[in-house]
Amino acid sequence: MSRPWSNGYVADVAYIEGYYVQQSPMRLALACCIGGVAIDLPEPDDHACYLELGCGMGIGALLTAAANPGWQVTAIDYNPAHIAVGAGLARAARLDNIHFVEADLSQFAESAEGRAMPAADFVSMHGLWSWVSSDVRAGIVRLLAAKTRPGGVVHVSYNALPAWQGAIGMQRLVYEAGIRSAGRSDLQAQTGLTLTRDIKAAGGKYLVESPLASDLIDTTSAMAAEYLSHEFMSAHWAPAFHADVAAAMAGAKLDWVASANPLENFNELMLTEEQRALLDRYNDPIMRELIKDTCFPRQLRHDVFVRGARRLSNEERDARIARLTLIPVVSPGELQTTLHVPAGKAEMSDPLKNMMVAAMRGPATIAELLALEPGRSTPAELIGVLVGSNQCQVALSPYGLQPTSADRLNRVLGARVRSIAEAKTSSGLASSRLGGGLLAPPLVQFIADRLLSGEREDRADAWIEQLSADILPEKRDKVREVVNAAIEQRVPILRQLRIVPE
Numbered sequence: 001m002s003r004p005w006s007n008g009y010v011a012d013v014a015y016i017e018g019y020y021v022q023q024s025p026m027r028l029a030l031a032c033c034i035g036g037v038a039i040d041l042p043e044p045d046d047h048a049c050y051l052e053l054g055c056g057m058g059i060g061a062l063l064t065a066a067a068n069p070g071w072q073v074t075a076i077d078y079n080p081a082h083i084a085v086g087a088g089l090a091r092a093a094r095l096d097n098i099h100f101v102e103a104d105l106s107q108f109a110e111s112a113e114g115r116a117m118p119a120a121d122f123v124s125m126h127g128l129w130s131w132v133s134s135d136v137r138a139g140i141v142r143l144l145a146a147k148t149r150p151g152g153v154v155h156v157s158y159n160a161l162p163a164w165q166g167a168i169g170m171q172r173l174v175y176e177a178g179i180r181s182a183g184r185s186d187l188q189a190q191t192g193l194t195l196t197r198d199i200k201a202a203g204g205k206y207l208v209e210s211p212l213a214s215d216l217i218d219t220t221s222a223m224a225a226e227y228l229s230h231e232f233m234s235a236h237w238a239p240a241f242h243a244d245v246a247a248a249m250a251g252a253k254l255d256w257v258a259s260a261n262p263l264e265n266f267n268e269l270m271l272t273e274e275q276r277a278l279l280d281r282y283n284d285p286i287m288r289e290l291i292k293d294t295c296f297p298r299q300l301r302h303d304v305f306v307r308g309a310r311r312l313s314n315e316e317r318d319a320r321i322a323r324l325t326l327i328p329v330v331s332p333g334e335l336q337t338t339l340h341v342p343a344g345k346a347e348m349s350d351p352l353k354n355m356m357v358a359a360m361r362g363p364a365t366i367a368e369l370l371a372l373e374p375g376r377s378t379p380a381e382l383i384g385v386l387v388g389s390n391q392c393q394v395a396l397s398p399y400g401l402q403p404t405s406a407d408r409l410n411r412v413l414g415a416r417v418r419s420i421a422e423a424k425t426s427s428g429l430a431s432s433r434l435g436g437g438l439l440a441p442p443l444v445q446f447i448a449d450r451l452l453s454g455e456r457e458d459r460a461d462a463w464i465e466q467l468s469a470d471i472l473p474e475k476r477d478k479v480r481e482v483v484n485a486a487i488e489q490r491v492p493i494l495r496q497l498r499i500v501p502e
């Protein structure tokens with residue numbers, strides 16, 4: 001009997017569209033800077049290659065291609081339903097620098113197409129590693145070994161241990177009950193989850209007493225069925241220790257550098273003083289990460305690796321970070337100066353607050369912000385706080401013009417939005433200044449499309465009408481509120497990023 005092409009991964013239900021900022025080249029570059037590793041940053045018009053593995057619909061790859069017209073982007077997935085959507089969006093936006101490839105990663109490295117592919121400066125895989133079989137993971141490592149250029153950066157996200165320890169039994173229960181029931185995998189996942197809820201209600205000790213399993217059973221009831229089928233119905237799902245992922249990546253000569261979530265790299269915010277003292281017994285980064293994951297278990301890790309680490313001294317690292325430019329991605333009124341971090345609530349000092357307020361005014365280098373309060377913070381701390389709290393992003397080309405490719409993709413993405421009811425899922429808009437994507441829900445994509453078409457905010461009533469066609473009349477006031485808030489808070493950001501005209 002021939003092996004089904006999906007090889008145990010879910011293929012009968014398409015995955016959700018999404019954009020994850022950890023995949024953006026600037027996030028990866030920032031992680032390298034924070035981790036003290038030099039990286040060459042190509043400009044949007046330079047020749048550079050970005051590769052996404054297990055790309056799903058490929059929203060992140062599309063935003064990267066549209067924002068950086070000089071780059072060559074390749075997005076690989078074996079599910080033709082996903083490739084059809086991504087390639088269709090690329091065609092509609094007339095992007096000629098992105099190539100969607102339908103291929104199985106277990107064998108792609110050895111294929112003619114794989115061999116012909118250029119070496120990548122950036123590789124990203126989100127939501128792939130923990131969900132595929134060991135032969136697919138081995139194929140990924142062979143591809144990385146052959147196609148990551150020296151100095152290139154690789155991002156991999158995965159379900160991590162020991163954080164997932166408490167829910168391994170729950171996943172197994174959902175999966176085993178699911179595969180014994182008829183129907184598509186989204187229905188199977190629901191059948192399995194219903195069983196976990198029933199067992200928990202009946203006092204099943206493991207599900208009641210494991211905080212993670214118990215929480216997941218509650219939170220999954222509000223999650224998209226497509227997401228849950230991919231999350232729970234893979235035959236190969238296996239959370240991994242950081243040490244094991246690092247060992248696998250070493251097979252492609254990749255060294256672990258840092259987390260793509262900036263705050264996670266600041267031990268002062270992640271750990272107590274006593275925990276930091278234990279960490280400091282070790283220099284070895286693998287051992288330090290294991291201790292960190294034991295003190296502060298992360299369910300989903302976003303690790304950044306580099307092939308051929310050019311290590312920087314602390315002074316060189318700080319000088320490089322000081323030259324980076326930040327752009328705000330929230331409006332000044334939304335600025336948060338109390339951050340919720342694992343070590344507790346962190347209230348920023350007054351000098352740090354002053355620098356954060358100044359950062360809200362527009363593009364500024366870290367050096368310019370630090371000069372406002374000499375000696376009161378460090379380049380790494382300031383960038384970690386502002387980018388880690390998702391209030392600023394690092395700019396690739398802070399004063400650059402938005403290329404027409406980005407306008408075209410943003411219009412294609414926005415024109416698809418028909419109703420406010422779609423406004424919940426996360427997606428993005430291409431921004432050349434950011435060198436990739438800005439996180440933007442469908443409502444903001446819709447507004448960007450309208451503004452790019454030449455309309456102004458005085459058309460808001462018509463937009464509200466259009467977006468609430470399928471909404472009950474008594475809920476229209478709420479729609480008006482949400483649209484007006486988006487216009488007030490998001491449009492200035494879109495203008496500053498040149499995603500929409502002045």
Ligand SMILES: C[S@@+](CC[C@H](N)C(=O)[O-])C[C@H]1O[C@@H](n2cnc3c(N)ncnc32)[C@H](O)[C@@H]1O
Nearest residue numbers: 009054055056077078079103104105126127136
């Ligand atoms: C959880 S989804 C993540 C998609 C996308 N990265 C995202 O975050 O939206 C995992 C993706 O990996 C793809 N995939 C699974 N096994 C694969 C294989 N052997 N070769 C290529 N793609 C694979 C699936 O089709 C799916 O699109």
